[in-house]
Structure formats: C-alpha cells, structure tokens
Amino acid sequence: MWEFLARSLEASTIFTVAALGELIGQRSGVLNVGIEGVMLFGATLGFIAAQTTGSYVIGFLVAIGIGAFLGLLHGFFSITLGGDQVVSGMGIWILGFGLTTYIGNPYTGPLGMERIPTIFGVSPFFYVAIILVAVTWFVLSKTSLGLRIRSVGENPAVAAVSGISVTKTRYLTVIVSGMLMGFAGAIYSLDYNPVWNYNFIMGWGFIALALVFFSMWNPWILLGGSLLFGSLWQLSLNPQLLLPGVFSRYIWRTVPFVITLGVLLMMSTKWFRTKWGAAKPAALGEPYSPE
Amino acid sequence: MQTGILAGIKHGETVLETRGITKRFPGVLANDHIDFEMKAGEVHAILGENGAGKSTFMNILFGLLQPDEGEIYVAGKKVKFHSPLDAIELGIGMVHQHRKLVSAHTVLENIILGHPNAGRILNLKKTGEEIDALCQRYGFKIDLKAKVWQLSEGEKQVVEILKALYRGAKILILDEPTSALAPPEVDKLLASIEAMTGDELAMIPFITHKLPIVLSTSDRVTILRRGRVTARLETKNATERSLAKDMVGREVVFRLESVEVEKGPLVLEVENLSTRNDKGALALNGVSFSIREGEIFGIAGISGNGQQELAEVLAGLRKAEGGKVMLEGKDITHASSLERWQTGVGYIPAERVDVGSIGDFTLVENVAMNYYFDHEFSRYGVVDYKKMGALTEEIIEEFSVATPSADTVGKNLSGGNLQKLILGRVFSRRPRLLIANLPTQGLDVGAIEFVQNKLIEAKKERAAVLLISEDLDEVLSLSDWVAPIYEGEFMGVIPGKEAEKDSVGAMMAGSRLEEVVA
Numbered sequence: 001m002w003e004f005l006a007r008s009l010e011a012s013t014i015f016t017v018a019a020l021g022e023l024i025g026q027r028s029g030v031l032n033v034g035i036e037g038v039m040l041f042g043a044t045l046g047f048i049a050a051q052t053t054g055s056y057v058i059g060f061l062v063a064i065g066i067g068a069f070l071g072l073l074h075g076f077f078s079i080t081l082g083g084d085q086v087v088s089g090m091g092i093w094i095l096g097f098g099l100t101t102y103i104g105n106p107y108t109g110p111l112g113m114e115r116i117p118t119i120f121g122v123s124p125f126f127y128v129a130i131i132l133v134a135v136t137w138f139v140l141s142k143t144s145l146g147l148r149i150r151s152v153g154e155n156p157a158v159a160a161v162s163g164i165s166v167t168k169t170r171y172l173t174v175i176v177s178g179m180l181m182g183f184a185g186a187i188y189s190l191d192y193n194p195v196w197n198y199n200f201i202m203g204w205g206f207i208a209l210a211l212v213f214f215s216m217w218n219p220w221i222l223l224g225g226s227l228l229f230g231s232l233w234q235l236s237l238n239p240q241l242l243l244p245g246v247f248s249r250y251i252w253r254t255v256p257f258v259i260t261l262g263v264l265l266m267m268s269t270k271w272f273r274t275k276w277g278a279a280k281p282a283a284l285g286e287p288y289s290p291e
Numbered sequence: 292m293q294t295g296i297l298a299g300i301k302h303g304e305t306v307l308e309t310r311g312i313t314k315r316f317p318g319v320l321a322n323d324h325i326d327f328e329m330k331a332g333e334v335h336a337i338l339g340e341n342g343a344g345k346s347t348f349m350n351i352l353f354g355l356l357q358p359d360e361g362e363i364y365v366a367g368k369k370v371k372f373h374s375p376l377d378a379i380e381l382g383i384g385m386v387h388q389h390r391k392l393v394s395a396h397t398v399l400e401n402i403i404l405g406h407p408n409a410g411r412i413l414n415l416k417k418t419g420e421e422i423d424a425l426c427q428r429y430g431f432k433i434d435l436k437a438k439v440w441q442l443s444e445g446e447k448q449v450v451e452i453l454k455a456l457y458r459g460a461k462i463l464i465l466d467e468p469t470s471a472l473a474p475p476e477v478d479k480l481l482a483s484i485e486a487m488t489g490d491e492l493a494m495i496p497f498i499t500h501k502l503p504i505v506l507s508t509s510d511r512v513t514i515l516r517r518g519r520v521t522a523r524l525e526t527k528n529a530t531e532r533s534l535a536k537d538m539v540g541r542e543v544v545f546r547l548e549s550v551e552v553e554k555g556p557l558v559l560e561v562e563n564l565s566t567r568n569d570k571g572a573l574a575l576n577g578v579s580f581s582i583r584e585g586e587i588f589g590i591a592g593i594s595g596n597g598q599q600e601l602a603e604v605l606a607g608l609r610k611a612e613g614g615k616v617m618l619e620g621k622d623i624t625h626a627s628s629l630e631r632w633q634t635g636v637g638y639i640p641a642e643r644v645d646v647g648s649i650g651d652f653t654l655v656e657n658v659a660m661n662y663y664f665d666h667e668f669s670r671y672g673v674v675d676y677k678k679m680g681a682l683t684e685e686i687i688e689e690f691s692v693a694t695p696s697a698d699t700v701g702k703n704l705s706g707g708n709l710q711k712l713i714l715g716r717v718f719s720r721r722p723r724l725l726i727a728n729l730p731t732q733g734l735d736v737g738a739i740e741f742v743q744n745k746l747i748e749a750k751k752e753r754a755a756v757l758l759i760s761e762d763l764d765e766v767l768s769l770s771d772w773v774a775p776i777y778e779g780e781f782m783g784v785i786p787g788k789e790a791e792k793d794s795v796g797a798m799m800a801g802s803r804l805e806e807v808v809a
Contacts, residue, residue: 142412142413143411143412143413144409144410144411144412144413145411146413147396147400147403147404147409147413148404148405150393150396151393151396151400151404154393154394154395154396155391155392155393155394157391158391158392158393158401158404159393159404159405161375161391162404162405162406162454163375163376163379163405164404164405270571271571282394282395
C-alpha cells in the first residue's frame with residue numbers, strides 16, 4: 001500500500017512539473033501543444049547524457065537545456081514569426097516522436113546506474129515539484145513580473161501601452177516553460193522508470209496539457225489534479241493492488257485518458273464557459289502583432 | 292511623483308505645441324500642417340468628423356504614430372516620440388475610447404501595471420494608498436479591488452484616467468470621452484475634469500459630434516476638416532451651429548422636425564419577452580410593448596442593458612426564453628430569421644462591419660445576402676447576378692453610397708457609406724417592421740443626418756420602426772414613444788412629446804418612471 005502511494009506521488013510529480021511549465025507559458029498567452037515532444041526530447045537526451053557520463057546532474061542539465069532550446073524554437077515560430085501556435089506545437093511533438101526514436105534506439109534498455117536515493121520513501125523530485133508549484137504561484141500572483149506575464153496573456157495590447165515588452169515577456173515564459181517540460185521528461189527517464197524505450201512517455205504530456213485546462217490556470221489546483229491523475233495511472237499499472245479482479249489492467253490504463261477526454265468535453269460546454277470562462281487567459285493562442 | 296519637464300508648470304503657460312504636423316498615408320493626406328497650442332489648466336477640444344484626421348493627430352501626440360513633417364514642443368522643448376512610452380514619460384496620458392484595460396484583473400492591478408512604483412514584489416498597500424489619495428483629490432470613487440469586467444463604462448474610464456494620472460500625466464488626451472457614458476456619468480466626468488484642470492492639468496478631448504459637451508466644458512476649440520485646421524476659437528464665441536458648420540463645411544439641420552403620420556393598426560406586439568445573454572445571464576426581463584404603423588418606438592439605454600439582446604430576439608438570432616412576439620397578428624416568437632425577412636422584418640444590426648456586411652464580398656454580393664432567397668432573384672438556387680447588380684446600382688443611386696462601383700468590396704467603404712448600403716438593402720424590401728440597432732453610432736454628422744432622415748421616411752411609408760440608440764438626443768428627436776431600458780427592463784414608456792432629457796437620462800441610469808415624475 002505504501003509502495004503504491006509513493007509511486008503515485010512520483011507519477012504525479014512528472015505531471016505536475018510538465019503541466020506547470022505549460023501553465024506558465026499559457027498564462028502569458030502561448031499555448032504549447034508540443035509538450036509531449038519536449039518531454040520525449042528531455043527524457044531521451046537526459047537518459048543518453050546520464051548514461052554516457054555516469055552523472056545524473058549532467059543528465060538533468062542536458063534535459064533542461066534541450067527543453068529551453070525547444071521553448072525558444074516554439075517562441076521563434078509563434079512569437080517572432082507570429083505563426084499558429086498549434087501548428088508549431090504539433091511540429092515539435094512529431095519531431096520529438098521521430099527524432100528521439102531514431103537517436104535513442106541504440107540505448108534501448110535500462111539506465112544501469114544506481115537509483116537516486118529517496119527522501120522519506122519518496123523521490124526527492126516530489127518535494128522539488130511542490131516547491132516549484134509554490135514559487136510559480138507566488139511569482140504569478142504576488143510579483144510585478146507575474147502581473148506582467150498575466151497582462152500579456154490577457155490583453156497584450158494593454159500591456160504594450162503600459163510599457164511592457166510583449167515579445168520579451170513571452171520569450172521568457174516560453175523558455176522557462178520548455179525547461180520545466182524537459183526536466184519533467186528527465187524525471188521520468190532517470191528516476192521514475194529508468195529504462196529507455198521508444199515513445200515511452202506514452203501520452204503523459206497530453207494529459208499534462210489537459211491538466212492545465214482542468215486547473216483553471218491555478219498552480220495549486222494543478223497540483224491537486226496531478227495527484228489525482230498520478231494515482232489513477234499507478235492504479236492502472238497494478239489494479240489488483242486495490243481492486244482485485246475488477247477489470248483488466250488494460251482497461252484501467254485507459255482511465256486517465258478517458259477522464260482527460262471527459263474534462264475536455266466538459267470544458268467545451270457552454271455551461272463551463274459561462275461559469276469559468278474568466279479564468280482562461282483571454283489572449284491564449286493568439287499571436288500579438290502591434291498595429 | 293515623477294519630475295518630468297512638466298513638473299513645475301504654472302497655470303496659463305504653454306505646455307504643448309505642434310507646428311506644421313503633417314502625416315501622409317497612401318492616397319490620403321491625413322494631417323496637413325496642423326498648428327496647435329495649449330496651456331496648462333485649459334480644456335482644449337479638438338473637433339472633427341470621422342476621417343478629419345483627429346485620430347491621426349491624437350496618435351501622433353501620444354507617440355503611436357510618427358509625423359512625416361512638423362515638430363512637437365512640450366513646455367517649449369522640442370521632443371520626438373518613438374513610442375507611447377516617450378510620451379508617457381514626458382507627462383502625456385491618454386484615455387482611450389476603446390478601453391485599454393485587462394478586464395480579468397482588478398482595478399489596482401490595472402493601474403499599477405508597468406508602473407515603476409509597483410515594486411518587484413507587488414506593493415499593493417502603498418500603491419493603493421497613493422491611488423486613494425489621487426481619488427480623494429479629484430473626487431473619483433472606485434473600488435480598487437473590483438475586477439474591471441464588473442465595472443460600468445464610466446468606471447472603466449475613471450480607471451484609465453487614474454492610470455494616466457498615477458503615471459504622472461500633466462496633459463490628458465481624452466478620446467471621445469462621453470461616447471459610452473450614461474448622462475449622470477457624463478456629469479461626474481465633467482466635474483472631475485474641472486477639478487483636474489484647476490490643478491494645472493491640461494485636457495484635450497477629441498470629439499466627433501457631442502457639440503453641447505464641447506460648449507459646456509472647453510475653453511478653446513480647434514476644428515479639423517480633411518486634415519486641416521478650419522477654425523481655432525475661444526469657446527465662448529462659438530455656438531452649436533457655428534461649430535457644426537466649421538466641422539462639416541455646410542449648414543447642418545439640428546432639430547429634425549418630427550412628422551405626424553396617421554397611426555395605423557398594430558404591427559408589432561411584444562408580450563413579456565425574456566432572453567439570456569451569451570454568458571447565460573437573464574439579459575431581457577419580461578419586456579412588453581407594441582408599435583403601430585407609422586410609429587417610431589425609441590429605446591434609449593447605455594450599452595449592455597439588454598437592448599442588443601432585444602434586437603437579436605426580434606430578428607430571430609437569439610432564442611426567446613419566455614414571452615411572445617406577434618407581427619401583424621401572426622405569432623413569430625419561434626420563427627427563423629429567414630421567415631422573418633420574408634414576412635416583412637428588416638434588421639439593421641449594430642455591428643455594420645462584423646454582422647451587417649462581409650468585408651471581402653462585393654456590394655452586389657452584400658446586397659444579395661438579403662435577396663438570395665427570393666424567387667425573383669434566384670432560380671433553382673442560382674442567383675441572378677444581373678438582376679442583383681441592377682438592384683445594387685439602384686440602391687447606390689438612391690442612398691448616395693459613395694463607391695467606385697457596385698463590384699467594390701465592402702471593406703473599402705467608409706462606415707457611413709457601408710451603413711447607407713445596408714440601409715438601402717433593408718429599405719428596398721419595404722419592411723413592415725424595421726429594427727434599427729444603433730443606426731448612427733460612429734457616423735459623422737453628415738451621415739447621421741442622412742440616416743435619421745431615412746428613418747423618418749420609413750415612418751412616412753407606414754412601417755413600424757424600432758430604434759435602439761445610446762444617443763439620447765437622437766431618441767428624443769425621432770421617437771413617438773421613448774422607452775428607457777435598464778438591466779433588461781423598461782423603466783417606463785413615455786410619449787415622445789412628453790419625454791424630457793433629464794428624466795429619461797435618470798431612467799437610463801435605473802430610476803423608474805414613477806420616481807422621476809414624483
């Protein structure tokens with residue numbers, strides 16, 4: 001039972017960190033649907049770097065670095081070129097899926113390094129994730145920088161008239177956003193399940209994307225949602241642990257995706273939009289081009 | 292506060308001057324050597340029709356546009372603005388007509404956005420106190436913790452003014468400051484303008500057509516026409532008529548003679564009609580009225596009080612939540628829009644660019660949108676464009692639409708000409724009921740006169756006209772019945788002859804007829 005709980009928290013950690021990255025970008029108005037691709041890159045390159053050098057630190061740094069680079073790339077397409085954010089994001093996902101399969105193939109198999117020690121039985125990254133949530137919440141709601149980020153996401157024209165550089169602000173968030181996604185990928189491949197296999201992120205990035213909408217763009221609700229999805233995922237791996245004999249694990253494994261679908265369906269209803277519509281950054285997905 | 296070059300300025304000293312400001316756009320000379328000068332503590336109105344070059348000049352003063360020629364002097368020093376930030380730093384603030392505020396944020400967050408005093412970690416207490424002090428000084432009342440989307444238009448304007456003042460503005464550019472305000476809000480604004488100018492602030496209101504406001508508030512007026520200054524005078528030497536003449540270049544009829552038309556049978560009967568807005572809230576709450584042949588029924592209200600929804604329900608574009616709509620004795624409550632057009636409803640939507648027309652369609656195609664379903668103009672689903680073209684030519688002729696040809700696309704027409712085309716399209720169907728939603732909003736004086744005369748013509752031709760307007764003068768001068776609307780309810784229905792500006796204005800702001808009369 002304790003084992004199940006600890007593994008749930010660890011799975012939630014990955015959702016939290018990745019979704020937090022997406023949330024920060026979205027609060028400034030930039031949607032990155034390529035989150036799955038960035039995670040794949042972070043996980044794969046981090047895995048290779050750690051295995052080659054024998055250093056976890058280098059593995060994580062490489063993952064964060066490639067995340068920052070992909071964030072920059074997404075920023076270049078969607079901010080500087082003013083392109084469609086969904087198209088750019090899908091491009092990053094497809095690139096991530098194809099390229100990591102090719103690059104990582106020779107490394108298929110376990111990492112073969114000593115496991116990262118746990119703190120009170122749970123991966124240290126769980127605590128890091130909680131700190132990240134608190135910091136993100138504080139920065140977004142209590143600081144000048146946060147106010148600027150939120151204004152850019154709500155109404156970039158107003159922010160610009162108030163003397164704020166929409167471009168700089170969005171680049172900042174999109175890069176930080178990519179760093180967190182890459183980091184989340186590396187937590188998966190170096191800590192949660194240190195075995196490389198092609199496409200091993202298995203849609204977690206898309207769940208994280210849905211979690212951001214689920215969270216009403218609030219980091220604390222996001223943490224709650226991640227805990228829920230993390231537990232469901234863990235349950236799907238070993239359903240007999242809690243509910244012996246109820247459905248096969250293949251059915252359980254669809255549960256997070258079914259819930260994601262349900263959440264997205266619910267969010268697209270008129271009822272939801274009228275009740276909660278105000279929470280969504282008003283300029284989300286819209287490129288800003290001053291007249 | 293900041294110490295700009297305007298910090299120590301004294302009452303009566305020149306704060307802002309332009310010499311020979313010229314700005315060309317492809318094919319248009321928007322500003323043609325504009326000289327302008329203003330002093331501290333004065334309200335200097337700039338008056339002009341749409342397209343007179345007001346907006347261009349305003350954007351140059353605020354640094355949004357750079358002039359091709361000419362110089363700007365602030366407190367005697369020559370300056371150059373590369374962006375609004377440069378203007379803000381020198382103490383020029385702007386209150387935009389289309390509010391530049393983040394509606395999901397609080398008033399305080401909006402005011403301190405981008406302000407140096409905001410602090411790395413937001414210092415809400417200190418900045419809040421400073422802004423409260425500003426409010427006290429100039430008599431503004433506003434809840435700093437309220438979200439902007441909860442505010443009325445007048446309150447949003449206050450937020451914009453406070454934002455500019457808190458930034459240290461000494462010169463305030465007000466773009467159409469009264470256009471979206473209820474009459475009591477206008478009075479409040481005028482009072483605060485007075486308080487501010489007493490404090491050596493200089494104001495530049497840019498105004499299209501509210502001439503009484505110019506007369507009652509400003510010290511001086513500069514009038515623009517086709518990019519040039521046509522008059523520069525002391526307000527005390529001006530009259531409404533003389534201002535209009537300088538603005539339009541010819542005499543303008545001010546008071547439309549209301550025509551008496553023999554009242555016919557009932558055309559429209561509305562009983563207890565209710566509907567919801569896009570956000571799901573009750574927008575129209577049990578409205579009942581009727582219109583006879585040859586009557587104009589005027590609804591006066593500030594935008595967002597349910598009049599938009601009323602127009603849409605009557606046009607069949609929005610579902611009625613309850614109640615009944617009868618057109619010449621026939622129940623059309625649940626009829627589709629198409630059925631309504633075919634049975635004699637004509638609809639002039641408020642958004643002539645977004646809803647009234649399609650910018651990339653030619654004028655012929657735009658007219659066809661109201662005719663494609665008629666047997667006369669389409670056979671087996673094939674539109675007879677020859678006939679459509681002839682009809683469009685007729686409309687262009689009769690409604691004096693200024694356009695190179697009938698095959699020009701809609702977006703190339705000015706607002707006034709587009710509205711004339713839409714009017715012609717609707718009128719040519721000879722509607723029994725004409726719904727005119729904000730038919731003159733944003734038009735210049737000449738076009739307003741034209742549209743209003745056409746509404747009177749419709750009345751003479753025995754149509755029933757429902758006029759929805761935010762312009763109180765317009766409603767009062769045209770309507771046989773006046774119904775002020777507030778939060779989805781009529782505050783009363785008054786015969787047009789007995790309606791007075793003060794009482795209707797109070798009703799638009801929520802007083803009931805009984806309270807106003809008593």
